Amino acid sequence: MLGRPTWWKETVVYQVYWRSFFDTNGDGIGDLRGVIEKLDYIRSLGVDFIWLNPFNESPGVDNGYDISDYYAVAPEAGTMADVDRLIEEAHRRGLKIMMDIVLNHTSDRHPWFLASRSSKDDPKRDWYIWRDPAPDGGPPTNWRSYFHPSCWRFDEATGQYYMHSFAIGQPDLNWANPEVRQAMYRMLRFWLDKGVDGLRLDALALLAKPETFTDAADPYDIRYLTHNPGLHDYLQEMNREVFRHYNIMTVGEVAFATPELGVLFVDEERRELNSLFHFEVADEMPAWDMVRFKRIQRRWADALRGRGVMGQFLNNHDHTRQVTRYGNDREYRVQSAKLLATMIHTLPGIPYVYQGEELGMTGVRFASIDDYRDVMMKSRYEEEVGRGRSPEEVLRELQPLSRDNSRTPMQWNAGRNAGFSAGEPWIRPNPNHTAINVEEAEADPDSVLHYYRKLIALRKEHPVMVYGDFEDISGDDPHVYAYVRKHGDTAWIVVLNHSDAPGAFELPEPYAGKTMQLVLGNYADADKLLRAGKLELRPHEARILSCVI
Incomplete structure (x- = not known):
C-alpha cells in the first residue's frame, strides 16, 4: 500500500x-x-x-x-x-x-528585507517580490492575502509595493x-x-x-x-x-x-x-x-x-x-x-x-475579541466590523474556526x-x-x-496499520465508516459509528459470518469475539476487528 x-x-x-x-x-x-x-x-x-x-x-x-x-x-x-x-x-x-x-517569507525585520526595501538598487532588492503601483496608484493586482484584503503593501520610500501572502509583516521571498x-x-x-x-x-x-x-x-x-x-x-x-x-x-x-x-x-x-x-x-x-x-x-x-x-x-x-x-x-x-x-x-x-x-x-469560546490572539481572526474581525456589521455577530461567526481554539x-x-x-x-x-x-x-x-x-502501540506491533491495503466497505453511509486494512494474511476491519444515535453495519462478503477478534474498542464492554453478519453500534462506537479470510 x-x-x-x-x-x-x-x-x-x-x-x-x-x-x-x-x-x-x-x-x-x-x-x-x-x-x-x-x-x-x-x-x-x-x-x-x-x-x-x-x-x-x-x-x-x-x-x-x-x-x-x-x-x-x-x-x-x-x-x-x-x-x-x-x-x-x-x-x-x-x-x-x-x-x-x-x-x-520572512519577517519584515529580517536583515534581508531591511536591505531589500532600502533602495531599488540594493543587491537584495530582488530577494523579495516588488511591483510598481497600478495605473490608478493602487495595488498592482486585486489579489488577497490569507490574512488581509490585499497581499500588497505600499513602501513610500521606494514607491513600490511588496507582496505578502500572509501578514503585512511577512513579505514573500522571491524563489526565482x-x-x-x-x-x-x-x-x-x-x-x-x-x-x-x-x-x-x-x-x-x-x-x-x-x-x-x-x-x-x-x-x-x-x-x-x-x-x-x-x-x-x-x-x-x-x-x-x-x-x-x-x-x-x-x-x-x-x-x-x-x-x-x-x-x-x-x-x-x-x-x-x-x-x-x-x-x-x-x-x-x-x-x-x-x-x-x-x-x-x-x-x-x-x-x-x-x-x-x-x-x-x-x-x-x-x-x-x-x-x-x-x-x-x-x-x-x-x-x-x-x-x-x-x-x-x-x-x-x-x-x-x-x-x-x-x-x-x-x-x-472567549467572550471578547480582546481575549483572542490570532492575527488572522483579528484582521477578519476588523474587516467585517469595518463594513458595519455587528461586533457580536462577527465574533460569533469567527469563534468556531479561530486558530486560538487549539492554542x-x-x-x-x-x-x-x-x-x-x-x-x-x-x-x-x-x-x-x-x-x-x-x-x-x-x-x-x-x-x-x-x-x-494503546492505538500507538498497536501501530508499532502490527505492520497492517502501516503497510496494509485500504478498502472502504461502507460506501456513502452518512454515519458509519467501515474499511479494511489488509497485509499478507492479516485483515483488520475498522468500524466507526460517527453519530449521537445508535447505528448498525451489515458486513459484506467475504467478511459476513467470519469469526472476528476485537483488537481494540472505545467501549470497555465490547464483544471480544464475535461471529456475525451485522454489527450493532452504540453512539460514537469504534471497533478494530481482526479476521482471517
Missing part, C-alpha cells in the same frame, strides 16, 4: 506548539526547556517524532512564522544551548525532532532568484547538521509566484497564490542540494492540493518530499460531513497507492480541536475523541497527534493556569482544564490518554 518499507513511514508524530506547552520561567510563554521537562511524558505516548513549531528569532506577528533570524533562537523560546540539549535529550529517549521551517534558494539551502543544512531529524516545510505551495501579475477573476479564491510553474523545479533542486544527503523525514504543508497535484510532491520516483499535508478536510470541510470525508480518503488512497504517503490529521495549531469541530465535545466527548483517534491512526498515512488531542481537549495552554492539571505557567499566560487557559487534564487522565484507565497509548 505505502510502497517500500521505510522507517519514517512507520512513525507517529506529536506536534508541540511550544509557546502553549509548558512554561519553566514564569513569563507566561512556553519554552524549549518546558519541552525538555516533558520529554518523558511525550515518550510515554509511544510516538517517534516531536514536531516543534518555529522557535527562530521573530517579532511574533504570526506567533513565530515571521522569522527575523533563521540562525538564532527566539529569546522567549530559549537559547541555542537549549536547542542542543533538547535534541540530545530527545535522541537519548529514542525520540526524533522535526523542525518547522518557513520558506515562503537563485541567491535566495542557495541561502535557504545553507540554512537547512545548518539545522540538519545540528541533528534535526525531520523538516515540516511551511506554506510550500506558495514558493513559485504566478507567471503574470494580473487581476484574478475572483480574488477571494486565493488558489492563484499556489501551485504555480517552477514549484516542483525548486523542490527537486532542494532535494538534490539538501534532503538526499541526510536520513531525514520531510513533510510539506501543501495548500489546495488535490490528489492529482499531491502525488507530484510525494511520488517516490520524483525525489521531492517524503510526505505531505493536504487540506481538503481541515481547510475545506468546515463541519463534519461523513460522505465527503470518505470520498476524499478514497481519492487520496487511490492516487497515492504504491507511490507516496500523506499525513493524517484533523487538527493542529491552525485548526480547531477535532472533538469540538468534527465530533461531540459534550455528552460523548470521551467516546468521540477515541473514535476520531481510531480513524486517524488506522487510515493510510502517517498519524499526527496535536498536543492535548490525546486528552480530548476541546475548543474554547490555549496544555492542560497538565486542575490547578492555576492548568499547570502551564506560574505567571500570566500569553493566552487564557480553557476553563474546562479543571476536569480535562493530564493528571486526571493518568488516573483513569478508561481515559482518552490511555486509549491513545
Whole structure:
C-alpha cells in the first residue's frame, strides 16, 4: 500500500506548539526547556517524532512564522544551548525532532528585507517580490492575502509595493532568484547538521509566484497564490542540494492540493518530499460531513497507492480541536475523541497527534475579541466590523474556526493556569482544564490518554496499520465508516459509528459470518469475539476487528 518499507513511514508524530506547552520561567510563554521537562511524558505516548513549531528569532506577528533570524533562537523560546540539549535529550529517549521551517517569507525585520526595501538598487532588492503601483496608484493586482484584503503593501520610500501572502509583516521571498534558494539551502543544512531529524516545510505551495501579475477573476479564491510553474523545479533542486544527503523525514504543508497535484510532491520516483499535508478536510470541510470525508480518503488512497504517503490529521495549531469541530465535545466527548483517534491512526498515512488531542481537549469560546490572539481572526474581525456589521455577530461567526481554539495552554492539571505557567499566560487557559487534564487522565484507565497509548502501540506491533491495503466497505453511509486494512494474511476491519444515535453495519462478503477478534474498542464492554453478519453500534462506537479470510 505505502510502497517500500521505510522507517519514517512507520512513525507517529506529536506536534508541540511550544509557546502553549509548558512554561519553566514564569513569563507566561512556553519554552524549549518546558519541552525538555516533558520529554518523558511525550515518550510515554509511544510516538517517534516531536514536531516543534518555529522557535527562530521573530517579532511574533504570526506567533513565530515571521522569522527575523533563521540562525538564532527566539529569546522567549530559549537559547541555542537549549536547542542542543533538547535534541540530545530527545535522541537519548529514542525520540526524533522535526523542525518547522518557513520558506515562503520572512519577517519584515529580517536583515534581508531591511536591505531589500532600502533602495531599488540594493543587491537584495530582488530577494523579495516588488511591483510598481497600478495605473490608478493602487495595488498592482486585486489579489488577497490569507490574512488581509490585499497581499500588497505600499513602501513610500521606494514607491513600490511588496507582496505578502500572509501578514503585512511577512513579505514573500522571491524563489526565482537563485541567491535566495542557495541561502535557504545553507540554512537547512545548518539545522540538519545540528541533528534535526525531520523538516515540516511551511506554506510550500506558495514558493513559485504566478507567471503574470494580473487581476484574478475572483480574488477571494486565493488558489492563484499556489501551485504555480517552477514549484516542483525548486523542490527537486532542494532535494538534490539538501534532503538526499541526510536520513531525514520531510513533510510539506501543501495548500489546495488535490490528489492529482499531491502525488507530484510525494511520488517516490520524483525525489521531492517524503510526505505531505493536504487540506481538503481541515481547510475545506468546515463541519463534519461523513460522505465527503470518505470520498476524499478514497481519492487520496487511490492516487497515492504504491507511490507516496500523506499525513493524517484533523487538527493542529491552525485548526480547531477535532472533538469540538468534527465530533461531540459534550455528552460523548470521551467516546468521540477515541473514535476520531481510531480513524486517524488506522487510515493510510502517517498519524499526527496535536498536543492535548490525546486528552480530548476541546475548543474554547472567549467572550471578547480582546481575549483572542490570532492575527488572522483579528484582521477578519476588523474587516467585517469595518463594513458595519455587528461586533457580536462577527465574533460569533469567527469563534468556531479561530486558530486560538487549539492554542490555549496544555492542560497538565486542575490547578492555576492548568499547570502551564506560574505567571500570566500569553493566552487564557480553557476553563474546562479543571476536569480535562493530564493528571486526571493518568488516573483513569478508561481515559482518552490511555486509549491513545494503546492505538500507538498497536501501530508499532502490527505492520497492517502501516503497510496494509485500504478498502472502504461502507460506501456513502452518512454515519458509519467501515474499511479494511489488509497485509499478507492479516485483515483488520475498522468500524466507526460517527453519530449521537445508535447505528448498525451489515458486513459484506467475504467478511459476513467470519469469526472476528476485537483488537481494540472505545467501549470497555465490547464483544471480544464475535461471529456475525451485522454489527450493532452504540453512539460514537469504534471497533478494530481482526479476521482471517
